Amino acid sequence: METNQYLEVFIDESKEHLQTINDHLLVLEKNPQDLTIVNEIFRSAHTLKGMSATMGYQDLSNLTHKMENVLDAVRNEQVKVDGEMLDVVFDSVDDLEAMVIDISEGGSGERNVERVVQLLQTIENGEALSSIAPPDDGKTSEGTPVQIQLDEFTSSILAQSSELGKNNLHIKVTLREDCLLRAARVYMVFEILEQAGEVVQAQPPVDQLENEEFESTFHVLLVTDESSEELENKINKVSEIESVVAAPYEMGEPQKQEKNQVNDEPVAPQNGETRTKNPNEEKETKQVGNKTIRINIDRLDALMNLFEELVIDRGRLEQISEDLQHTELRETVERMSRISGDLQSIILNMRMVPVEQVFNRFPRMVRQLSRDLNKKIDLHVVGAETELDRTVIDEIGDPLVHLIRNALDHGIESPEEREAKGKPATGKLELKAYHSGNHVFIEISDDGGGINRDKVVQKAVANQVVTEEQAATMTDSQVYDLIMESGFSTADSISDVSGRGVGLDVVKNTIESLGGNITVDSQPGHGSIFSIQLPLTLSIISVMLVEVQKEKYAIPLSSIIETAIVKKEDIMHAHNKKVIDFRGKVVPLVSLMDVLDVPEELEEEEYYSVVIVRKGDKMAALIVNSFIGQQEVVLKSLGDYLSGAFAISGATILGDGQVALILDSNALIK
Amino acid sequence: MKQLKVIVFQIKDEEYTVPVELVGSIERMMPITRVPGTKTYVKGVMNLRGVVTPVIDLRERFGIDETETTDQTRIITVTINEMNVGLIVDAANDVLDLEEDSIEPPPEVVGTMEAEYIQGVAKLEQRLFILLNLEKVLSKEDVHELKKVYV
Numbered sequence: 001m002e003t004n005q006y007l008e009v010f011i012d013e014s015k016e017h018l019q020t021i022n023d024h025l026l027v028l029e030k031n032p033q034d035l036t037i038v039n040e041i042f043r044s045a046h047t048l049k050g051m052s053a054t055m056g057y058q059d060l061s062n063l064t065h066k067m068e069n070v071l072d073a074v075r076n077e078q079v080k081v082d083g084e085m086l087d088v089v090f091d092s093v094d095d096l097e098a099m100v101i102d103i104s105e106g107g108s109g110e111r112n113v114e115r116v117v118q119l120l121q122t123i124e125n126g127e128a129l130s131s132i133a134p135p136d137d138g139k140t141s142e143g144t145p146v147q148i149q150l151d152e153f154t155s156s157i158l159a160q161s162s163e164l165g166k167n168n169l170h171i172k173v174t175l176r177e178d179c180l181l182r183a184a185r186v187y188m189v190f191e192i193l194e195q196a197g198e199v200v201q202a203q204p205p206v207d208q209l210e211n212e213e214f215e216s217t218f219h220v221l222l223v224t225d226e227s228s229e230e231l232e233n234k235i236n237k238v239s240e241i242e243s244v245v246a247a248p249y250e251m252g253e254p255q256k257q258e259k260n261q262v263n264d265e266p267v268a269p270q271n272g273e274t275r276t277k278n279p280n281e282e283k284e285t286k287q288v289g290n291k292t293i294r295i296n297i298d299r300l301d302a303l304m305n306l307f308e309e310l311v312i313d314r315g316r317l318e319q320i321s322e323d324l325q326h327t328e329l330r331e332t333v334e335r336m337s338r339i340s341g342d343l344q345s346i347i348l349n350m351r352m353v354p355v356e357q358v359f360n361r362f363p364r365m366v367r368q369l370s371r372d373l374n375k376k377i378d379l380h381v382v383g384a385e386t387e388l389d390r391t392v393i394d395e396i397g398d399p400l401v402h403l404i405r406n407a408l409d410h411g412i413e414s415p416e417e418r419e420a421k422g423k424p425a426t427g428k429l430e431l432k433a434y435h436s437g438n439h440v441f442i443e444i445s446d447d448g449g450g451i452n453r454d455k456v457v458q459k460a461v462a463n464q465v466v467t468e469e470q471a472a473t474m475t476d477s478q479v480y481d482l483i484m485e486s487g488f489s490t491a492d493s494i495s496d497v498s499g500r501g502v503g504l505d506v507v508k509n510t511i512e513s514l515g516g517n518i519t520v521d522s523q524p525g526h527g528s529i530f531s532i533q534l535p536l537t538l539s540i541i542s543v544m545l546v547e548v549q550k551e552k553y554a555i556p557l558s559s560i561i562e563t564a565i566v567k568k569e570d571i572m573h574a575h576n577k578k579v580i581d582f583r584g585k586v587v588p589l590v591s592l593m594d595v596l597d598v599p600e601e602l603e604e605e606e607y608y609s610v611v612i613v614r615k616g617d618k619m620a621a622l623i624v625n626s627f628i629g630q631q632e633v634v635l636k637s638l639g640d641y642l643s644g645a646f647a648i649s650g651a652t653i654l655g656d657g658q659v660a661l662i663l664d665s666n667a668l669i670k
Numbered sequence: 671m672k673q674l675k676v677i678v679f680q681i682k683d684e685e686y687t688v689p690v691e692l693v694g695s696i697e698r699m700m701p702i703t704r705v706p707g708t709k710t711y712v713k714g715v716m717n718l719r720g721v722v723t724p725v726i727d728l729r730e731r732f733g734i735d736e737t738e739t740t741d742q743t744r745i746i747t748v749t750i751n752e753m754n755v756g757l758i759v760d761a762a763n764d765v766l767d768l769e770e771d772s773i774e775p776p777p778e779v780v781g782t783m784e785a786e787y788i789q790g791v792a793k794l795e796q797r798l799f800i801l802l803n804l805e806k807v808l809s810k811e812d813v814h815e816l817k818k819v820y821v
Contacts, residue, residue, distance in 0.1 A: 312720060551703075551704065595706075596706035596707075597706050636722045637722065638705065638722060639715070639723055639754055639755070640751075640752065640753040640754075641724040641808065642712070642715070645706070645708065646707040647707070648705065648707075651703070651715055651722040653717050657701075657717055658701050658703060658717065659703040659717050659722055660703065661703065661705065661706075661715075
């Protein structure tokens, strides 16, 4: 079978199923009695097994099968859910993940899983339950009587059709036990049946059949012109069918089946609530479902790139139409700008993905870490549906992992210590994401020991990050920020989890390179909060274009508070620095001309145009020569050669084709 | 015999070469935006068909005095170590095949230019070509001048 084209879908779906299994296992761990969860897990495992076997990954399918057996035993209450059993299942999920990753990297998905298989086998056989081997999947339903129950409506259809001289057939289809794509086979059978006549009823109901919620046999009542032999032959052409029996259906008369088969007993109309389907309803269920499609991310990126080109040209067109003063051209360009604005928001929206994608691996990680560290931790995830641009999502995972590890290792104390302090033995870790304005905030808070100011100062002085005199005058939050300087680690012992001294500074750098920032707040004894602020999107930003002498610069709107005109005589001096009084606050003046070494070409004026920018709660007033206006621009990098230029975060191409630099106002405020 | 295809360009009176596979395009002079806080030989960035590309002036890089831009002035864009950089040269007008055997190691002293930028020299008929070591020319060290924070 040519499977390459399905490989991507297979990998995506396998990952999804493994994630579902993971999530549900974690829920199950909390509610070991809830067998409906086991069913969910079982379903995902089962689909995964089917898919991997179809794709020819035997190891994957075998291991899933073994896991499924254990789950099945749990479902049938032959095996109890306990920590040990869950550990083994988690282990096997890990193995499965490793295999899928191997496959996605072009490997064969082979892996030595003997140990896990053996463990699974032991559980499956369950010492205490050694006499009852869990039944193999597919056989469980044998012996359970299946009945086709009719309501009045159905039976009236049957009665009518037999009056019209049509055949009412009862068809019993048994799929082969090793059938892999049962839903597909069911679909094929139904297609044949629908061509031949009308499916009046199915047992189990069609929606369950489509979800593979049946073992290997299903029953269908069909009204048709064709004879039973014709139909049997047609259905037999579908592969992986074990047997088909079509027999005339006599209302009210029980029908005999072969001995070793399920005992079907059609029952006369009596129960109006029995689930039934008429043909119309059935068609509806088939159409429902696919409202989303998967798109390769490369295509979205390509679309985004093309659109960026368009934005540049749009800027150019706007400028031309302004210069020409041609009414019709101007109207058309305005219209085009509006449409491309809409297009922009749609494209940006398409690239938004819920942070869930990153968050969903954390419950598992926290579970593992809390075991390794012998700590009890309760993880709360809030706002996993918050959306972020994909580029940000891709980058944010590692920093978050680091912060969480940090919180678990250094933040939350051991159960004994916590109890001694009068706190509950189980520590709390909260992961929270939410939107605010043009930013997304992610907060990681714990109720652990908090940051020890003295320890931080000691360490910072020892590592020559600050001097003792400096440290003495620092506020608490300034001290906390020190832990994100490079070469810093307050853990007394280096542990496996964190504490190699690399890390928090890397976290800070990564987040700043994404155009975001990170702050720490802490209350000794009550825990710490790491708060990350991230831009919604990275590629197209709103800026204010300004002129510094003859050069044009762009200042991101997100960091601008407002613009103002300041009289020369209103400038005050404090500590030899120029400051202005801005709405009751003393704000330092920064001459962009000096900072950026812009050659002086214009005469000094009586008034200064200033742009007030902020970084956190600090502000600065940047002196410029004129404001050009607000514009949407495409953020481009300066290129590798110049990356890291002072106070410049990137460049953009203006309407006239020239390059303007984007100021990083954060670098100008310290 | 192995041959090396090179682009020949001119700075002052001397002819230099870079391997043709490193060259992306040869452009006429275009507007360049100055980038603050960089060495003077870094002229800034230009818009190369939608890509922001840094430009350096080879004359200044080699410590040769500046001249006015002429009709002959070209920007050669090269890609090395995945970096895209434009080089301003006095003129660029030749593509040549050099015999690998004709390339000799750089002599100890070559004019005013620091020898470390030279990979070798090649003689073809009466002309002498200098093979540039682009990696050295475009080394990222000390591109930025040290800057203090103002506020």
